[in-house]
Amino acid sequence: MARDLGLEELLREELGAISGLSEKSMFGGRAFLLDGNLLCGARKDGMLVRLGKGKDGWALSLPGAAQMLSGGRTMQGWVRVGADVYGDDDMRHRLLEAAMTFVRSLPAK
DSSP: OOOOOOHHHEEEEEEEETTTEEEEETTEEEEEETTTTEEEEHHHHHEEEOOOOOOOEEEEEETOOOEEEETTTEEEEEEEOHHHHSSSSHHHHHHHHHHHHHHHTOOOO
């Protein structure tokens, strides 16, 4: 799957000043990790955010939002949103803040 360089840049701009952030190729796109734990990702088909099991209902109600699929398997707690959602600065920020809150609750790797 082709990468979405524009989305990757948006995520770098939003997350760039956060200590403990790293990137790697994953999920057919670019993954962003916080203290070694997956936080979010950029793929051609949208932005992935890790909100945690049972904490994703509000995000799944967004237009076009869906649970992430990996190898045909539903990934609980992960949501994929399209450009109409992540292109809204406030909504992108809200999703990333929720993802950071969850990921910061995990032990560092």
